[in-house]
Amino acid sequence: MSTSTDMHRKEAPKTVSIAIITVSTSRGLRQDKSGEWISSAATLRGHTVLTREVVPDNRQRIQDAIHAVATKDKPQILIVTGGTGIGSTDVTIEAIRPLFSKELTAFSCLFAQLSYHEIGSAALLSRATAGLIEDTVTFCLPGSLHACKLALETLIFPEIGHLARHAGR
Numbered sequence: 001m002s003t004s005t006d007m008h009r010k011e012a013p014k015t016v017s018i019a020i021i022t023v024s025t026s027r028g029l030r031q032d033k034s035g036e037w038i039s040s041a042a043t044l045r046g047h048t049v050l051t052r053e054v055v056p057d058n059r060q061r062i063q064d065a066i067h068a069v070a071t072k073d074k075p076q077i078l079i080v081t082g083g084t085g086i087g088s089t090d091v092t093i094e095a096i097r098p099l100f101s102k103e104l105t106a107f108s109c110l111f112a113q114l115s116y117h118e119i120g121s122a123a124l125l126s127r128a129t130a131g132l133i134e135d136t137v138t139f140c141l142p143g144s145l146h147a148c149k150l151a152l153e154t155l156i157f158p159e160i161g162h163l164a165r166h167a168g169r
Contacts, residue, residue, distance in 0.1 A: 012161035018042050019075035020052040021065050023083035023092050024143065034081045034141075034148045041152060047160070050075050057083050062095035070136055076164040078136050079156075082143030084127045092140050093127050100131030100138070107139070111151055118150060135168040 022035040032054055039049045050073040055065045062083070069078065083092030097103070107130035115123035128151065130139045141151050156163075 009162050012165040013076075014161055015046040015048065016076040016160055016164045017048045017050050017073075018077045018079060019050050019069045019073050021062075021069065021078065021080045022052075022054045022143070023057055023062055023080060024054055025057045025089065034143055034145045037145055038079055038081065038148055038152065041149075041157070045157060047077075057089040057091055059091045059095040062092060063099065066096065066099060066133065066138075070133060075136055076167065077156075077160060078133070078138040079141065079152075080138065081141045081148055084129075084140055084142050085125055086127070090127075093129060096133075096138065096140055097129065097131070099133045101134065102132045104130040104132075104137075107155065110155055114150055114154055115147065118146070132167055137163045137167045 020035050020038050022032045024032070035052055035054070039052050042049055051069060053065060053069075055061045062080075066078070066080075069075065080092060080096065083090045108128060111128045112123050112126060115126055126142050126147070128139075128141050128147070130137065132138065139151065139156060141148050
């Protein structure tokens with residue numbers, strides 16, 4: 001590992017503020033196992049969960065929720081789960097990608113690689129992505145609990161402070 005990466009990690013905040021949005025037509029907060037796990041896992045690591053909500057699979061409603069969270073809560077990290085597949089109602093990527101000022105293209109590649117090792121060729125069905133919306137690092141993850149755990153435990157949590165630092169907060 002490079003010396004500058006080590007230095008940046010040391011200078012990065014140990015805890016960050018997080019918002020969680022679950023995209024689903026069938027779940028409410030009570031049935032949102034992925035959102036609940038993300039919230040619990042983040043809290044256990046000392047991060048602050050500012051808000052957690054469920055919105056329907058609707059492009060405008062997703063964008064409205066993101067704008068509301070970004071304006072009101074101003075999280076350093078936004079995790080959106082659900083709606084990333086290839087079904088006709090899966091519109092999370094189409095709603096969020098136009099809002100990115102920068103895309104974190106390596107996230108999609110790394111997540112696909114990890115998914116392939118876990119679930120084989122079914123990893124082709126995921127369109128998980130990440131990017132910056134203003135200075136909020138935003139992750140779009142599949143709705144499955146297993147996929148959320150994989151992304152957060154192996155990629156996001158290990159770099160969360162480093163990402164927040166570089167995003168400008």
